[in-house]
Amino acid sequence: MASVPAISIQKLRKVYTVNEREAGLLAAVRSLVRRRTRDVVAVSDLSFEVEAGEMVGFLGPNGAGKTTTLKMLAGLLHPTSGEANVLGHTPWKREKDLLRQITMVMGQRNQLVWDIPTIDSFELNRAIYRITPSAYRKILDELTDLLDLAPLLHKPVRTLSLGERMKCEIAAALLHKPQILFLDEPTIGLDVVMQRRIRSFIGEYNRRFGASVLLTSHYMADVEALCKRVVIIHHGALLFDGDLSALIDRFSPYKTIVVSLETMDDEHVLERYGKVIERQIEEGRAVLQVPKDQTASVTSRLLADLPIRDFTIEDPAIDTIIEQVFEQEAVCETF
Numbered sequence: 001m002a003s004v005p006a007i008s009i010q011k012l013r014k015v016y017t018v019n020e021r022e023a024g025l026l027a028a029v030r031s032l033v034r035r036r037t038r039d040v041v042a043v044s045d046l047s048f049e050v051e052a053g054e055m056v057g058f059l060g061p062n063g064a065g066k067t068t069t070l071k072m073l074a075g076l077l078h079p080t081s082g083e084a085n086v087l088g089h090t091p092w093k094r095e096k097d098l099l100r101q102i103t104m105v106m107g108q109r110n111q112l113v114w115d116i117p118t119i120d121s122f123e124l125n126r127a128i129y130r131i132t133p134s135a136y137r138k139i140l141d142e143l144t145d146l147l148d149l150a151p152l153l154h155k156p157v158r159t160l161s162l163g164e165r166m167k168c169e170i171a172a173a174l175l176h177k178p179q180i181l182f183l184d185e186p187t188i189g190l191d192v193v194m195q196r197r198i199r200s201f202i203g204e205y206n207r208r209f210g211a212s213v214l215l216t217s218h219y220m221a222d223v224e225a226l227c228k229r230v231v232i233i234h235h236g237a238l239l240f241d242g243d244l245s246a247l248i249d250r251f252s253p254y255k256t257i258v259v260s261l262e263t264m265d266d267e268h269v270l271e272r273y274g275k276v277i278e279r280q281i282e283e284g285r286a287v288l289q290v291p292k293d294q295t296a297s298v299t300s301r302l303l304a305d306l307p308i309r310d311f312t313i314e315d316p317a318i319d320t321i322i323e324q325v326f327e328q329e330a331v332c333e334t335f
């Protein structure tokens with residue numbers, strides 16, 4: 001029997017109506033009498049599913065409609081049309097049974113109360129979600145351990161660093177042990193060490209509790225580390241839904257070869273083998289871009305012709321591939 005998806009959306013659409021007004025006092029007065037509005041299609045007939053326990057990267061350029069979609073799925077916004085089903089509920093009906101099983105973390109928004117110690121905000125969430133004292137104690141201990149929160153819990157939130165606050169924000173959002181996590185840029189603005197920390201915590205939470213995760217992030221390292229599958233949208237519509245590896249195969253016609261030579265007497269020597277996209281002459285190191293189907297032949301020529309100290313063959317960075325996807329505006333295709 002096929003499993004029921006944890007999240008399923010069909011032809012979801014959200015159109016915002018925004019007031020438009022020209023600059024200037026006269027225009028301001030005129031707008032009191034006659035209002036001009038404009039429709040912004042934020043999400044356009046979007047359909048996809050997420051299985052229970054699956055972690056999916058939800059990608060798209062600025063303004064693509066990611067946050068709007070997540071807000072609809074978390075029950076914070078009504079769609080203009082279309083359907084969504086999250087754990088058997090329609091999210092915007094905001095049924096308590098569902099709200100107790102989901103959470104949304106927005107990296108750019110504060111949920112903790114600024115002037116009181118973190119632990120007091122946690123206590124507030126305990127009351128809101130009616131978590132029993134023993135369940136609260138247990139999950140608090142687990143989260144404190146996983147995120148190293150002990151030194152932070154009794155400090156007022158305003159005194160925490162951005163990374164410390166983010167750890168506390170995430171913990172506060174997970175005290176009720178939600179089965180579905182909508183994570184909107186949870187690592188934004190954090191240094192690489194803290195990004196890695198939050199990332200590994202999300203992976204651990206998923207493994208420990210079998211939670212489904214829909215994650216947006218502009219840091220591709222987050223997506224690569226956590227998500228086998230990505231859903232990409234552009235102008236609110238689906239562009240790609242499939243494995244990250246299929247995305248790489250499909251959209252990257254190149255491999256990069258990183259070569260270190262014993263000596264690089266002629267700085268142009270590597271241009272015969274591919275496009276040189278980076279070069280450090282003193283270290284004898286260069287990065288070549290080579291069409292995928294020529295990788296093997298170029299590699300053997302390099303090894304035969306030059307004093308190679310070291311070399312590696314890599315796929316281009318995911319960021320580069322995603323940029324290519326947007327550039328190509330590929331037709332929606334589900335793998």
Ligand SMILES: Nc1ncnc2c1ncn2[C@@H]1O[C@H](COP(=O)(O)OP(=O)(O)OP(=O)(O)O)[C@@H](O)[C@H]1O
Pocket residue numbers: 016017018040041042060061062063064065066067068069
């Ligand atoms: N409350 C709103 N009223 C009017 N338009 C809005 C509103 N919220 C978002 N939009 C518009 O809807 C579109 C989608 O925005 P959304 O925030 O969902 O995109 P996003 O993919 O999350 O972008 P980003 O990566 O920049 O956060 C944008 O054109 C945005 O300007």
